[in-house]
Structures are given as structure tokens and as C-alpha cells.
Amino acid sequence: MTTTTTLRPTDLAEVRDAVRDTPGRLAVAGAGTAAGWAGELGAVDAVLDLAGLTGVITHNPGDMTVSAHAGTPLRALTEELAEHGQHVSLDAARIADGATLGGLLATADSGPSSLVYGTLRDLVIGVTVVLADGTVARSGGHVIKNVAGYDLAKLLHGSYGTLGVLAEVVLRLHPVPKRTATLVVDAPLARAAELAARVLEGPFEPVALEWTSDGRLLVRIEGTDEALPARVARLQEVLGAGATTPEGDPWTRHAELTRGAPDAAVLRIGARPSLLPALVSELAPDAATAGLGTGVATVSLPPDAVADAHTRVHAAGGTSQLRSRPVGADAPAWGPPPSALAVLRAVKTALDPDGRFGPGRFSPWM
Amino acid sequence: MTLHGGVRQAFERVLDPADVLSDPVKCRAYECDGLTGYRVCPDLVLLPRDAAQVAAAVRVCHEHKVPFVARGAGTGLSGGALPVADGVVISLARLKRVLEVDPANRRAVVEPGVTNLEITAAAAPHGLYYAPDPSSQQVCTIGGNVAENSGGAHCLKYGFTTNHVLSCEVVLPDGSVVTLGTDTGEQAGPDLRGVFLGSEGTLGITTSITVRLLRTPESVRTLLADFPSVAAAGDVVSDIVAAGIVPAAVEMMDTLAIEAAEEAVHAGYTVGVPAALVVELDGPVEECDAQFEQVKAICEKHGCTRLHIAGSVEERAKIWKGRKAAFAAVGRISPDYFVQDGVVPRTRLAEVLDRIAGMGTDAGLRVANVFHAGDGNLHPLVLYSAAAGETERAERLSGEIAELCVEMGGSLSGEHGIGTDKACSMPKMFSEDDLAVMARVQAAFDPHNLCNPGKVLPTPRLCGERPGKYRAHPLEESGVIERL
Amino acid sequence: MTTPAGSADTNIPQNGPSAFDAHRPPERELLDDCVHCGFCLPTCPTYQLWGEEMDSPRGRIYLMDLASKGEISLDGPFTEHIDACLGCMACVTACPSGVQYDKLLESVRPQVERNVQRDRGDRLFREAIFSLFPYRRRLRAAALPGALYQKLRTIPAVRRLAEKLPGRLAAMESLLPPVSVRAAFAQLPVFTPAVGARRGRVALLSGCVQDVFFHRVNEATVRVLAAEGYDVLVPRDQQCCGALELHAGREETALGRARRTIARFETLDVDTVVTNVAGCGSSMKDYGHLLSDDEAWASRATAFSGRVRDVHEVLAELEPVAPRHPFRGRVAYHDACHLGHAQKVRAQPRAVLRSIPDVELVDLPEAELCCGSAGIYNMVAPEAAGELGVRKAGNVRSVRPDVVVTANPGCLLQIGKYMAADGVPILHPVQLLDASIRGVPVPRT
Known part of the structure; x- marks a missing residue:
């Protein structure tokens, strides 16, 4: 019987330190609105609770973009953006339950308006992620149009916390109709x-x-x-x-x-x-x-x-x-597994060679 | 060293021998793409006729560890299709069938050599169209669009290639064939499709692409407005955004770009005005009309000197033809030029344009500007004369402009890609760790580094042992992002 | 750290002497105009067929650049890909940078003819073609059944081809359209006065293939011009304008024909030299440029070229005066490459056709794409020409026309060949206009 530690980082450095300094397997938790989704989480040594990693980092209304910590509930962000007549065009059901940006992204959740606005993969323009070895990596940026480098944000969309810990998310905004x-x-x-x-x-x-x-x-x-x-x-x-x-x-x-x-x-x-x-x-x-x-x-x-x-x-x-x-x-x-399973496994191995993050989430695929 | 005959024979076993080009003169026609400053002659050029032949050719490459570079129409402006010495070019020009148009599900399945505009042509009888519209849409192929995650004027409202490609059949660098993505926006597991999109041909070769099609808007309203200054035109864009209007497109051209475009296509632009905006709205007729009135009022408020509203489909086409031909048309007003592609946060447009103008003056060179004003994507064109020995100065200026964009909190590239051209500038935008992680993902797809090697990420061979050092990002300095 | 991005200059160093000789090599400035953007690819017939870079305008210009920089020689692949060009000039229309591919090709083809030894079969075939087509008299003889094998064997080049490569002679003969002996030998009146008030005075180039195989088009042209108020002169002793040879790079003989044509027409008291053949018009308008470094002829050539007009340009210039009878039907207009791309005459033929009441004018899909006729192309590259012919026919069918019109004999033959079974009349636009003015049924051919 193992004891599970819960770590509550409140900034990027603390996330990085928590990952680097905590041995063993880790799970990431947000608001817990989708904790039971996907494959059942296997035994972990620690849980990284990101409920305290919140808040808008930058919002320049004229640019129609916002960056925020991954533990920020989208509901809260919506309220903050409303005074500028802007919002994140996502209407997944569990937003009302307090789902966080990181959680919504990691679970690839979306709502009815994805018909026009797509899912979060269509709205995310940058991420900061902490990998299993403590590497902090950014991809994308703060502008809507940007093709520099590989779009790692997409890789994290639907990754269920198995590839890295989302720490910051940059999103494009739309005007509130x-x-x-x-x-x-x-x-x-x-x-x-x-x-x-x-x-x-x-x-x-x-x-x-x-x-x-x-x-x-x-x-x-x-x-x-x-x-x-x-x-x-x-x-x-x-x-x-x-x-x-x-x-x-x-x-x-x-x-x-x-x-x-x-x-x-x-x-x-x-x-x-x-x-x-x-x-x-x-x-x-x-x-x-x-x-x-x-x-x-x-x-x-x-x-x-x-x-x-x-x-x-x-x-x-x-x-x-x-x-x-x-x-x-x-x-x-x-x-049944996707045809690209071998690539998926290779990506997992490349980013989390020891299988520290989210064991069991993609069982039995990997 | 060149490829030995055995490799050629191996290709000739899986392709028609006539489709394996080895004559050095013929191969030289493939030595560059739209960015002619970089040239490498491939050893062989392969011209497969279908997806199975592409996969078979890649398997031969994998077996013999031969590097390969996929090529569509060769219109890229970042050297993304630059061949590799002792490698092969796999041309997808013959994979140009529209495999399926499915109006009920509003999607089409096409081969990579189909041009962007041909998709819309195939969809048009059903009242549908393919939204991303790079300026080269009449010639650039969808395979290249996938590789570059191409944008276009209408991406402001509708998004980029990545937002319109549902799935791709991909030949991985080991020759295996997989499908990335699904029939819907729903996915099971990480979005590998999304990583492949915009990977500049380094993760595999797509042989079939399923794209979303949109309903042709009921109403389209286009206006061309002249302004007494670039700043005034920029204010119009800000006010449009502030009003909660998302135009289908907002394009700006400065006086030099206008002159070039007008000379090329006689589209009715006013030669001599400091700035012109093309604003297009589309949607249900009621919305379009309501917002169009608002846009007109905003233009007038900011001292618009001429407002031309397209009165017919032909007039609209003409306005766009002028805009889309602008790059190539600059060839008419300058013997040589560099096309730059950078992005800044839209709100810093005026500032960056001022800086660019100043840098041009300092360098003694003219800079024409064509840009997607709605999303801050700039295309400064640095005009010069090679004959007058201005090449180096122009090259330096163009590079400095790209890096200025990064300093302003933007990006090295909005749509042309990093390719060969900007690989060595990547450390200006990303830290060593960022790049190392990208390299890990790349290696997961292509462990032997055979697939379009030397693109996107800086390599010691291309950039020297230590590529340009990372400087503190201005966002970092202002505390927006933190670097640990 | 520099980041170049998109330049018009390829910066290929001059590593050796140019592969071109000193007589009119492709001009450096014209080569440098190409920015390699590729906008020409979709309109290039050979790129559409084969998808190979070397067989695109961009690729061909690149090869020219390499040859001029001394990097490659003119024989082998260079000649192969220059030969494969139809010379349709669709790329000139498509090019946003204003690259003058027409001028480039015009200087490169003679370079190939002068400096590259063709294989024997190719040589024999080309000799035979050029010993026949520019000669109205010989073409008339060829119009007689079996003539190629009997009468025409007196022409040495034809005899040699018949002896060495009888198959290719037969292929050439099969391309000559059926024509009645009467039509083949018919002659146009030397002078036809304007009907009613005279609005101008023109001379008509009657052409070679046109006059023998499409004499009816010439007759219609004379009638229409007269009906619209023009005196029409048709000098009897005129000869070939040299277009066919010019487009094949046989510069010297072509220029000889150009000089003779100038000499024949410049003495006439006319406002305009009119042609109803797109290919002839494009080369005659170019005489000024072609003879620009011939001191004795330069100014005469420029003056002559300045007077040349396609018949549609003349007709569209003034308001129609002859009453038209309506024609109810769908008329598909095919832009002949040498009219649309080379002369940029696109609006005028359409305007002329629209002057006929009730005509429903329709454009073709892939309108910019060549039909495959392209001068002698359908003889020297029958396979490619055939594929393009089939494609053009498909595009024509897709608009369900009642009549197809196009202003070049080559296109008439080519489209006619691939739509033979369709039963749709394929005419020169003036034939339709002539029928409308005269109030007679539209002819079948």
C-alpha cells in the first residue's frame, strides 16, 4: 500500500520543482470534473493538484488573445473577459462545474458550438508544459497566426495528462455575440x-x-x-x-x-x-x-x-x-487502437520515457 | 558521394523506371522551391502516380537510409522543399485526384497534389467551398498547405489549414501508412493530426487529406478604402475589432505595394495613396448589411479618402486579384526583392510599421508592405537591386524585420514556415529546451532523420555549432512569461 | 544572422560561358524577371499532363537560366523540354510578374535549331513539314486524294520522309482535313468594296492552311468586313507570313517570309492589315520586335506591325452597321492561344459574337488551357496533343453548346478531330456573324 502525496503548486516554477523533485508516478488534477474519464488511473505516487495554479497572465483586448494558468476555471475566465465583450468560444457542459483550462484541453472536451468554433485544439495558440524530466517547454506563442515550430499544444489536446503537465495556456478569443x-x-x-x-x-x-x-x-x-x-x-x-x-x-x-x-x-x-x-x-x-x-x-x-x-x-x-x-x-x-498507435507510443516514450504521467489513462493502448 | 545504382534500381522496381529521374539536368529543375536563394540538387526525383507508390518509395528510402523531401507545386517561400544532397525528391504533382466530395457531410477527400483552388472548384456545384485561401491558391497544393499549415486572407474569421483538415492518410518515414485524425473534430487520444499539420514535411508524407467544406456565404460585401496614412488604416482595424465585428478578411497594402499590384492587374487601386484597406464581410445577408454599414462608418470616421464598394462578383474578384498578385507583382517595380513573413500582436502594428520604415531608411532600401491586418501578419517586401550590390544589405534588413516581430511578442512566421530559411532564427523565439522538446517529437516520428532533414529546427551544420543565442524574450522581460 | 525570403534573382553564379550563341540569346533581364512563384504551373498544358517541373514555364526558364550561366548544355534534356513546349503562352497571361516567356521562347528556339543536332527522323519530319505547310500551292496539291504519295514526292524533303519514314508521312497526311478540290483551289476577289458608306479600307492576309482548307472562313471574313463598311483588298501574290516557322524556331526562313510579307503589304493604301488567323496575327504583330536589329527593316517592320489587327479587333472597334438576324443557341467560344494569350484579344471576339441577337455566349472550363494544336505540335508530339485534345473536347461538351467557335485553323482542326462524333458545328466566329448578317442558316463546317 502506497501513500499518495498531493502537491499544490501555484506557479510554473513550483510545477517544475514538483515534477522534478517528486519521484515516481504522477497524476495531474484540476477541478476534478473529469477525473473519472478515459482509462482508469493506475497507482500513482503523487497527485499534482493544479487548483491553485490560477489566474490570467496577460490579456490585451485589442489582440483578442489571453494567456492564463492552466488551473484557471474557464468559468472564472469567462467572467473576467466579459467586461471586454470577449470570451473563449467553448461551451462544454462541464464548464459550469468549474472545469479548468488545462483539464478541458487535456480531455479534448467541447460543446455544441464546436460546429462553428471547433474544439479547444482550434482555439489554443500556445502552451507551456512541464515534462516528466522537469523540462519546461513552450510551443506556439501569443499571436493567433503563427507557424513557427511544431504545434505541441495539439499533442496535449486529448492527452489526459499522459505527456506532460500543462502549466500555461494561450487562447484566441472571440467577441461575445x-x-x-x-x-x-x-x-x-x-x-x-x-x-x-x-x-x-x-x-x-x-x-x-x-x-x-x-x-x-x-x-x-x-x-x-x-x-x-x-x-x-x-x-x-x-x-x-x-x-x-x-x-x-x-x-x-x-x-x-x-x-x-x-x-x-x-x-x-x-x-x-x-x-x-x-x-x-x-x-x-x-x-x-x-x-x-x-x-x-x-x-x-x-x-x-x-x-x-x-x-x-x-x-x-x-x-x-x-x-x-x-x-x-x-x-x-x-x-480498437488507432492505426497510428506506434507513433503515439513513440511520442509517449520521447516525452515521458519512464511512464511517470497518468498511468492507465490509455490502457490498453499504452 | 551520390546514391549508388542499387538504390536507383530499388526505386525503379517500385515505380515505373520512367518516373525515376536521374538525369542531372532534369534534377536541377527541382533544386529549389519558391525561395530560389537556397539550392541543392537532388540525386533522384521520383514521380509516383498514387499513394501506394509513395509508400513503396518511402520504404525504399527507409531501407537504404536515403533522405527524402516531398514536393508539391514548389511554391513555398521558406525553402521547405529544398532537396537534400544525396537524397531524393518525391514529387506529389501527379497525385491530383479529388477522391470524394461528400456534400451531406460537407467534406472532401483529395490527394496531396490537388491545388487549393481545385478543392473549391470541386465543391462549388454543391454550394460549398474550402475556406483557407493562401494568395497562391491557384497553384499551391493541399499537400503543401498541410505541411505549412497555410493561412490566407480569410483565415481571420475562418482559421488556418489546421482548422479545416479533419484527417490525413500519412506515409510515415518508415514507409508505414497511418491515418491521423478522424472523421469529426472528436478524437481518441492526443491530436497527432494537429502536430503533423504545419510540420513542414518533416514527419511524413500525406497521401490523402479529408478537409471540411463550408457553405458558401449567402452574402459577401467587399470594400476597398484609401487612407491618408497607414496609422489611420490601422485605427480602422482596431475599431472594427473593438466593435465586435469579425470580418472575413482585413488586408492592408501600403503605397509601394499598391503601385505594384495596380501595375500588374489594373484592379482599380488608387496609385499614390499611403494605405489601402480591403475589408470583406460575409454571412447571412441581414448580418452582413448591418455590419457593413458599421464598417463604412468606421472608415469614414478615420478620414478615408475613397471608398470603393465592389458592386459585382467581377469587381470583388478584381480587388482580390490585386491583393493576391501583390507579392509577385513587386517584381515589376524592383529588379529583386525579399518577401518577409512575420507576425506581431495586432495592436502593435502601427509601431512595428514605423520601426520597419525607419530601418528601411537607415538601410537605404525601400520596403513595400502587404499584410493581413486583422491578425498582425506582416509581409514586408524588401526591394533591392542585386546588380547594384544591395543583396547583402537587403537580406540583413529582411532578417532584422523578422526578428523585430519576435521582439514585439510575435512570431518568426505566420504562414510561410520556418523551412531552411529561418531554422537558424528559431533560437530567437524558442529556448534550447523548447527546441529540444520539438526535436524529441520529431524523432518519435522519424528516428533516422530521413524525412526532410534540416528544416524547421536549427542544426549545427546549417547554423554553426551554437546557433544564435537566445535573448530574453520581451514578454519575459515584462513578466508576461517566465523562463526558468 | 540573415533570413532571405523570396528573391527574383536566383543568384546562380556564371560558372562558364553561356551555352547560347551570341545571336539573340535570351536576355538576362527577362530571365531575372521570373521570381519562381509557380503561378504559371496550372495553366501550362505540359505541366498539367506530366506534372514535371522541367515541363513547366518556371522549369523551362530555370533551364534557360542554367544554360545561360554555363551550367548545362543545349542538347539532350534542354532541347527535349523546350521542344515539348506548345508555345501557347498561357503562362504569359498567368504571370503576375510580367515575365515575357514569349520573348524568351522566341530567342531560345532558334538557338536550339542552330546549335543542336536533331536525330535523323526528327530532322526528316520537320523538313517535310516545312516544305509543305507554308506553301499554298503545295497544300492545294496535298488536298487532292493520295497526293502526298504522288505529286508531293517531287518535293525532296517529302520524298526523303516517304522513303525513310513512311509511317510519319501517313500521320501527317491524316491530319490534313478533308476539303473539296473546288474549295481548295478557289480564290478570293482582289478587291471587294464596302457595302454602303465606307468606314475604312483593309487588306486581308489570306493565309496558307486557312486559304486552302478554310477558304469558307476567308470568304465569310471578306463578306462581313464589306458589310460592316470596309473596302477589302486581298493581294493575290501574298505568301506565308512565317508564323509556323517562327514558332518552331526556324528563324532565318521565318524572317525572310516576314520581310516579303511586309514588302507586299506596305505599299497598299490601307488603314489596317487584317488577319483571321490567331497564329498569323501574333507573329505579324511581332515583326517589329523580330526585325529590330535589322537596320534595313526595323522601322518598316515596326510600322507594319502597328497596322496589323485581328479581324475581331477591327469589328469590335466600331458600332456594327449591318443588321443581324438572331441566332438562338448556346455558343461556346474557345480562346485560341495565339489570340487570347499571345495577343490578349479576349473581349473583342466575345463582343462581336454578342452583337448577334439571341446568342447565349458561354465560356469553357479550363479556358486558358491549350487544345493541343499549337502550330506543328500535333504533328511532332501527337500523344500529348491528343491528350489535350480529348481534355478540351470534354470541357467543350460540358457546357452543352449548339455551336463552337474559335479563331484559328489549328484549333478548328484539333477540336474538330476530337469532337467529330458530336455533330456540333465548329466554326470561326466570322462564319457565325456572316450567317447572321446574311440571314442564312449557320453552316455545318
Whole structure:
């Protein structure tokens, strides 16, 4: 039985020292909103808790960029940026739970608006990372447009803390839209998919186009005060008389369904959008949200259905990864390995030769 | 030493022997890309006809430890496709099929030799287009775009190549074939695709690329506005950003660039004005109209001397033709010139342009400026005459401008890449540790260093035993970043 | 630490004497104009076909640069890749730096002809071609069935080819279009007065291939010009303008023909020398440059070139006066390379066609790409020419035209060959205009 030390660095030097001076295996923790995602964490000697590594480092509104410590909750950053009319265009469900920048990046999380703004990999323009040997390395920079050197930030996106410790993150910002509207239509999945296709064929430029297992299609558009009402009206024509702009925020419910039921295994899947509705139907989830434009869905399944779900998603050419599941549930986190597994292992070996970081996260791949 | 005949025969077994060029005269046509100052004649040039032949050729390279350099249209401006002595060039010019256009999923699958503009041409019948639009889009290939993570005027709103490539089939330096990326933005595991994008051909050769396509905007509004000073034009850009408007593109040209472009394509630019802005908005017609009025008002507020609004598709095309031909057109007003590519935080544009003007005056050389004003990506063109012995001075000035960009908290390159050209400048932007980590990642893909060696990262051979020393980054000095 | 980035000068050192001889080598300034940007690649037919750098304008200029720096010789690959150029000049249109590839090629081809020994077959074939095509009389004879083997064997070059390489002679013959003997021997009136008020006076170059195989186009041209108020002179004793030889680098004979053509036309009291052949127009407009270092001829050549106009330029210059009858149909206009790229005459033919009521004018995809005819190219490089012909035909079909029009006999033959089964009339634009003015049905050929 080993004891696990918890280290709470509050600046880059402390992160570097913690990694360098603590022997053995390490796990990185942020707000803990996705601690149970991906492969189950193996035994570690210490946990690097980055909850204290917070705060904006620099924000020059005119440049539409911000750099911040990785432990900064995005929610807090959003509040800080709001007074300048800017935000990070990411709307992952767990932001509301206090998820940190580093955590969101390491788990490659994203929300409905990835349809237009992409995921964090599309928004991150620089990182500072501490490697297993204590090396502090930067990649990217503080300007949106930059092709100097390898883009290591991408490598960390979705790395689940296995390649290095994210200490600082530089992001590009977008203006907060002047006005936003969401139209909601009651529709079973097949019908919602038809409507979504029509919306996508038209000039509507939806920012999000999601179906929820409540049997509703949510269409969000953003724009200016002057233009939005007319656009809503045009969109309504396509969606039919049933389309309404509801009281309250329909996206709260969407986020709940994306988080999934506590007793369910939550699987995140991606497939060509045209294949997604059939795939989701086939999986018969207890709860689901499905991005009909993005091809990304989050489904709640019984834990024992996960292995089969991985197989089905991959048969459709898609990708899948397990998010939260009930404690002790025996469900595989990952499906069949990617064709580039050898490269992935080589990168892991290059950056963390002793396998110090995040053991088990990519089990059984590496 | 040159490659021995056995290696050539090995290539001739996997390719049609006629597709293996060994005549030194023919090979010399491949000795440089768009950056002609660097030249290395390859031993062989391979002209594979499909992905399987590319993989087979790379396997031969791996087996015989022959360095190889992939080449698309050879339009790069950083020497990224510079061949390696005793190595081979693998030309992808014949892999130019559009494999699939999938309108329902708004994506296309293309071979690397397809030009950027051909993707849009293939998508256009479905009301779709491919967003990144480098100025050389009519000739540069998507394979090269992937290697360089190319940008373009419309990247301000829509992002770069990396934001539009979903996946790539890649021949790794050992000849194995893998897929990096997935059919969606969703990924399982680290984003290897994202590292490959912009790796300047050093991590493998892509043989098939799946790109996202966007719906052609309902409305596009383009204006060309003249200003009494570069600073006034810069203020317009700031005000547009401050108003929360994200234009599709904001391009600025100074008086010399305007003169050159106008002479080349007669696009209706006003010769003699200090600065011109091209602002383009796109989107749903209501949004476009509303924001266009705002932009016009901002232009007028800052003393715009002429406002020309494109009244037709042809007029818009003409404005863009002028802008996109500007680089090459500078050849009309100067016997020789260097194209620079640097980035500064947008808010420091005016300051940096002032500095550049001063540096030009000091060096006794003219500098024309064409740039993506929305994202701070500068393209100063240093004009000189080789015949008058100005080459060295011009080269020095151009290099100093790139390094000035780093000093301003920016980057050595916004879109042209590091390649051969700026590898030795990398230590100005990154620390030894940063570069060592990049080298580790590179070696994970290419342990034998066969794939486009000598690019991106400084090497002792290219830069001397100790490449340029790292100086404290200004962000570091101001406490924005800390170097431990 | 320096970071060069993008220069027009390749800085290749002069390591030895230039491989070019001293007579009009490619000019250094013209070579240095190329910044190696590659904008020419997509419009170059051979690069499109083969994807090889040496067979692109940028690559060819690079080889010229190397040859001029003394790095490579003219025989072997250099000649191979210069020969492979169609001379379509699409690259001149595409080039943002204003590189004058036309001038470069014009000086390099004679260098090859003078300094490189061609293999025997190639030599025999070229001799035969140039002993036939510039001669209207011989072409007329060739128009007779079987003539190549009987009558034309009296021409030594043709006899030699027939004896040594009968297959290539047959290939050459197969390219000559069918024509009635009557049409082949028909002659244009020496003078045709303007109909109605006279607006000008022009002389027409009747051409060689044009006059024998497309006499109907010449007839239509004379009628249209007259209908639009021009007196039309057609000197009977005019000869070949030299375009075909010029574009193949046979400089000396070509210049001889240029001088004879100048001499024949300069005495005429006309405002303009008109041609309806793109290839002839581009070379006659260039006489001034070609003869610029010939003291006796330089100013005469410049004056002559200044008077040369393509027929569409003349027609588009003044408002139409002859009433037109409508033509309801889709008309696809193919820009002949020597008209569009070499002479930059693109708007005028379209304007002329639009003067016909109800015409729906359509442009072709890949319009800048050569059809593969390119002077003697379809004879010396039949395979490449064939691929381009098939590609052009596909592009023409894609716009579903009722009529295809183009202003060069080579293009008419080439597109005709690859669209033979389509049943779409392929005409010179003036034929369509002539039919419209006369109110007669559009001819089939």
C-alpha cells in the first residue's frame, strides 16, 4: 500500500520543482470534473493538484488573445473577459462545474458550438508544459497566426495528462455575440436529422445544431441586434410551425443530458454526421445529445453495453471514448487502437520515457 | 558521394523506371522551391502516380537510409522543399485526384497534389467551398498547405489549414501508412493530426487529406478604402475589432505595394495613396448589411479618402486579384526583392510599421508592405537591386524585420514556415529546451532523420555549432512569461 | 544572422560561358524577371499532363537560366523540354510578374535549331513539314486524294520522309482535313468594296492552311468586313507570313517570309492589315520586335506591325452597321492561344459574337488551357496533343453548346478531330456573324 502525496503548486516554477523533485508516478488534477474519464488511473505516487495554479497572465483586448494558468476555471475566465465583450468560444457542459483550462484541453472536451468554433485544439495558440524530466517547454506563442515550430499544444489536446503537465495556456478569443437565439422543435431523431440537413443546406449559419433524447432539436444562431430577428423568422420557416424560442435556457437541459446519468456509462462518440443518427439509434442510449452538424454525440449506456458500443462506432468509421461511469464499472475506456498507435507510443516514450504521467489513462493502448 | 545504382534500381522496381529521374539536368529543375536563394540538387526525383507508390518509395528510402523531401507545386517561400544532397525528391504533382466530395457531410477527400483552388472548384456545384485561401491558391497544393499549415486572407474569421483538415492518410518515414485524425473534430487520444499539420514535411508524407467544406456565404460585401496614412488604416482595424465585428478578411497594402499590384492587374487601386484597406464581410445577408454599414462608418470616421464598394462578383474578384498578385507583382517595380513573413500582436502594428520604415531608411532600401491586418501578419517586401550590390544589405534588413516581430511578442512566421530559411532564427523565439522538446517529437516520428532533414529546427551544420543565442524574450522581460 | 525570403534573382553564379550563341540569346533581364512563384504551373498544358517541373514555364526558364550561366548544355534534356513546349503562352497571361516567356521562347528556339543536332527522323519530319505547310500551292496539291504519295514526292524533303519514314508521312497526311478540290483551289476577289458608306479600307492576309482548307472562313471574313463598311483588298501574290516557322524556331526562313510579307503589304493604301488567323496575327504583330536589329527593316517592320489587327479587333472597334438576324443557341467560344494569350484579344471576339441577337455566349472550363494544336505540335508530339485534345473536347461538351467557335485553323482542326462524333458545328466566329448578317442558316463546317 502506497501513500499518495498531493502537491499544490501555484506557479510554473513550483510545477517544475514538483515534477522534478517528486519521484515516481504522477497524476495531474484540476477541478476534478473529469477525473473519472478515459482509462482508469493506475497507482500513482503523487497527485499534482493544479487548483491553485490560477489566474490570467496577460490579456490585451485589442489582440483578442489571453494567456492564463492552466488551473484557471474557464468559468472564472469567462467572467473576467466579459467586461471586454470577449470570451473563449467553448461551451462544454462541464464548464459550469468549474472545469479548468488545462483539464478541458487535456480531455479534448467541447460543446455544441464546436460546429462553428471547433474544439479547444482550434482555439489554443500556445502552451507551456512541464515534462516528466522537469523540462519546461513552450510551443506556439501569443499571436493567433503563427507557424513557427511544431504545434505541441495539439499533442496535449486529448492527452489526459499522459505527456506532460500543462502549466500555461494561450487562447484566441472571440467577441461575445451581441445577441443569441435558440429555436426548439419537438422531433424524434430521424425527423430532427432531416430538419438539421435542411438548416445546413441553407444560409442560416447555425452555431449549434443539437438533438437531445428528450426528443427536441435545438438550433442556436448568433448575431447582431439589428439582424437576428429576421434571421430567426427565416429559420422558423424552415423548421416549421412547431419551432419556438422557449422561455429559459434550453441548453441547461442539454448539458445535463451530456453529463449523463450517474448510474450510466457515458460514451462520447464521433462519426460522419450523416451516419450519426442511425448510430445513436442503434445504441439505444438512456440519454443522449447528438450534434447533427458536428457528428459528435454523448450517450448514456449501461456499463455492460460499452464494449459493444465501441465496436459499433468503429464499424461505422467513428471514434469513441468513455467518460464517466459508475464506480467499479467494468467498461473498456477505448475502442480498437488507432492505426497510428506506434507513433503515439513513440511520442509517449520521447516525452515521458519512464511512464511517470497518468498511468492507465490509455490502457490498453499504452 | 551520390546514391549508388542499387538504390536507383530499388526505386525503379517500385515505380515505373520512367518516373525515376536521374538525369542531372532534369534534377536541377527541382533544386529549389519558391525561395530560389537556397539550392541543392537532388540525386533522384521520383514521380509516383498514387499513394501506394509513395509508400513503396518511402520504404525504399527507409531501407537504404536515403533522405527524402516531398514536393508539391514548389511554391513555398521558406525553402521547405529544398532537396537534400544525396537524397531524393518525391514529387506529389501527379497525385491530383479529388477522391470524394461528400456534400451531406460537407467534406472532401483529395490527394496531396490537388491545388487549393481545385478543392473549391470541386465543391462549388454543391454550394460549398474550402475556406483557407493562401494568395497562391491557384497553384499551391493541399499537400503543401498541410505541411505549412497555410493561412490566407480569410483565415481571420475562418482559421488556418489546421482548422479545416479533419484527417490525413500519412506515409510515415518508415514507409508505414497511418491515418491521423478522424472523421469529426472528436478524437481518441492526443491530436497527432494537429502536430503533423504545419510540420513542414518533416514527419511524413500525406497521401490523402479529408478537409471540411463550408457553405458558401449567402452574402459577401467587399470594400476597398484609401487612407491618408497607414496609422489611420490601422485605427480602422482596431475599431472594427473593438466593435465586435469579425470580418472575413482585413488586408492592408501600403503605397509601394499598391503601385505594384495596380501595375500588374489594373484592379482599380488608387496609385499614390499611403494605405489601402480591403475589408470583406460575409454571412447571412441581414448580418452582413448591418455590419457593413458599421464598417463604412468606421472608415469614414478615420478620414478615408475613397471608398470603393465592389458592386459585382467581377469587381470583388478584381480587388482580390490585386491583393493576391501583390507579392509577385513587386517584381515589376524592383529588379529583386525579399518577401518577409512575420507576425506581431495586432495592436502593435502601427509601431512595428514605423520601426520597419525607419530601418528601411537607415538601410537605404525601400520596403513595400502587404499584410493581413486583422491578425498582425506582416509581409514586408524588401526591394533591392542585386546588380547594384544591395543583396547583402537587403537580406540583413529582411532578417532584422523578422526578428523585430519576435521582439514585439510575435512570431518568426505566420504562414510561410520556418523551412531552411529561418531554422537558424528559431533560437530567437524558442529556448534550447523548447527546441529540444520539438526535436524529441520529431524523432518519435522519424528516428533516422530521413524525412526532410534540416528544416524547421536549427542544426549545427546549417547554423554553426551554437546557433544564435537566445535573448530574453520581451514578454519575459515584462513578466508576461517566465523562463526558468 | 540573415533570413532571405523570396528573391527574383536566383543568384546562380556564371560558372562558364553561356551555352547560347551570341545571336539573340535570351536576355538576362527577362530571365531575372521570373521570381519562381509557380503561378504559371496550372495553366501550362505540359505541366498539367506530366506534372514535371522541367515541363513547366518556371522549369523551362530555370533551364534557360542554367544554360545561360554555363551550367548545362543545349542538347539532350534542354532541347527535349523546350521542344515539348506548345508555345501557347498561357503562362504569359498567368504571370503576375510580367515575365515575357514569349520573348524568351522566341530567342531560345532558334538557338536550339542552330546549335543542336536533331536525330535523323526528327530532322526528316520537320523538313517535310516545312516544305509543305507554308506553301499554298503545295497544300492545294496535298488536298487532292493520295497526293502526298504522288505529286508531293517531287518535293525532296517529302520524298526523303516517304522513303525513310513512311509511317510519319501517313500521320501527317491524316491530319490534313478533308476539303473539296473546288474549295481548295478557289480564290478570293482582289478587291471587294464596302457595302454602303465606307468606314475604312483593309487588306486581308489570306493565309496558307486557312486559304486552302478554310477558304469558307476567308470568304465569310471578306463578306462581313464589306458589310460592316470596309473596302477589302486581298493581294493575290501574298505568301506565308512565317508564323509556323517562327514558332518552331526556324528563324532565318521565318524572317525572310516576314520581310516579303511586309514588302507586299506596305505599299497598299490601307488603314489596317487584317488577319483571321490567331497564329498569323501574333507573329505579324511581332515583326517589329523580330526585325529590330535589322537596320534595313526595323522601322518598316515596326510600322507594319502597328497596322496589323485581328479581324475581331477591327469589328469590335466600331458600332456594327449591318443588321443581324438572331441566332438562338448556346455558343461556346474557345480562346485560341495565339489570340487570347499571345495577343490578349479576349473581349473583342466575345463582343462581336454578342452583337448577334439571341446568342447565349458561354465560356469553357479550363479556358486558358491549350487544345493541343499549337502550330506543328500535333504533328511532332501527337500523344500529348491528343491528350489535350480529348481534355478540351470534354470541357467543350460540358457546357452543352449548339455551336463552337474559335479563331484559328489549328484549333478548328484539333477540336474538330476530337469532337467529330458530336455533330456540333465548329466554326470561326466570322462564319457565325456572316450567317447572321446574311440571314442564312449557320453552316455545318
